[in-house]
Amino acid sequence: MEVQREKGLRLWFWQRITAIILIFGIALHFAVTHFLGEVLSFDLVNERLQHLLWIVFDFILLIAALIHGFGGLWSIYLDYNPQGTVRRFWGWVAVFFVLILTVYGMLSLIALSPK
Amino acid sequence: MGFIAKNLDWLKDTIINRHLGQWAFYLNRLTGVIIALYLILHIYINSLALLFSGDTYTRILHSFETPLLKIFEVMLITAVAFHAYNGVRILLVDFCKMSRKQNVLLVFVFLFTIVTFIAVLILYWPVIAGTETDPALVNKL
Numbered sequence: 001m002e003v004q005r006e007k008g009l010r011l012w013f014w015q016r017i018t019a020i021i022l023i024f025g026i027a028l029h030f031a032v033t034h035f036l037g038e039v040l041s042f043d044l045v046n047e048r049l050q051h052l053l054w055i056v057f058d059f060i061l062l063i064a065a066l067i068h069g070f071g072g073l074w075s076i077y078l079d080y081n082p083q084g085t086v087r088r089f090w091g092w093v094a095v096f097f098v099l100i101l102t103v104y105g106m107l108s109l110i111a112l113s114p115k
Numbered sequence: 116m117g118f119i120a121k122n123l124d125w126l127k128d129t130i131i132n133r134h135l136g137q138w139a140f141y142l143n144r145l146t147g148v149i150i151a152l153y154l155i156l157h158i159y160i161n162s163l164a165l166l167f168s169g170d171t172y173t174r175i176l177h178s179f180e181t182p183l184l185k186i187f188e189v190m191l192i193t194a195v196a197f198h199a200y201n202g203v204r205i206l207l208v209d210f211c212k213m214s215r216k217q218n219v220l221l222v223f224v225f226l227f228t229i230v231t232f233i234a235v236l237i238l239y240w241p242v243i244a245g246t247e248t249d250p251a252l253v254n255k256l
Binding site: 016019020022023026027030034035039040041042043045046062065066069070072073076079080101104105107108109110111112 | 117118121144147148150151154155158161162164165169170172173176177180188192195199202203205206209210238
């Protein structure tokens with residue numbers, strides 16, 4: 001795609017792709033975890049996560065939310081026109097957080113899903 | 116541009132630019148930052164089973180069923196709802212050639228957000244008002 005070649009537009013592009021995933025994903029997430037009127041517990045979440053599709057769904061939602069969230073914070077940071085080393089430093093901090101939280105979130109999902 | 120100068124610039128924009136879109140921009144940022152910070156907390160809470168045990172996870176989730184935290188949840192869902200509806204507006208403007216309709220769309224964004232707020236408030240009202248009588252919950256608490 002044309003926008004992929006322009007570095008400044010890559011963030012814009014991925015914010016929109018993740019936004020589309022999140023709009024549908026969070027609607028479903030709220031429906032099953034918050035609006036059923038049940039009080040959440042380990043057993044309830046464990047029962048749902050017995051289905052592999054729910055684990056995949058939760059994992060996609062986790063990655064999309066992390067990219068969109070940290071991408072959004074990054075775009076606010078860019079509004080202050082940071083330059084050079086400081087900018088690169090905080091860029092790597094953001095990437096580090098996204099990667100660490102993705103792994104940590106996946107481990108949490110596994111811990112919630114034993115038979 | 117420095118941090119203070121930038122924010123003064125935004126303030127000037129708001130005073131000069133009395134356009135609904137300016138408020139949509141601010142609210143989108145504000146709700147975005149709140150949701151991003153909450154996301155980290157959300158990931159931590161869901162890792163309680165990983166860090167401790169399933170029982171700890173259940174016990175702590177049940178301890179959140181208080182009126183104050185339900186009000187917090189209603190506000191959080193309202194913030195997510197606004198951010199999502201405004202996101203749909205931005206997607207329509209960017210991808211569906213609706214930039215000329217963005218003002219009308221914005222009115223719908225605010226209307227849908229208010230409707231969502233009222234709907235969630237009604238849904239959570241039993242807990243907020245302290246009249247929750249679910250025996251299973253009372254026993255566990």
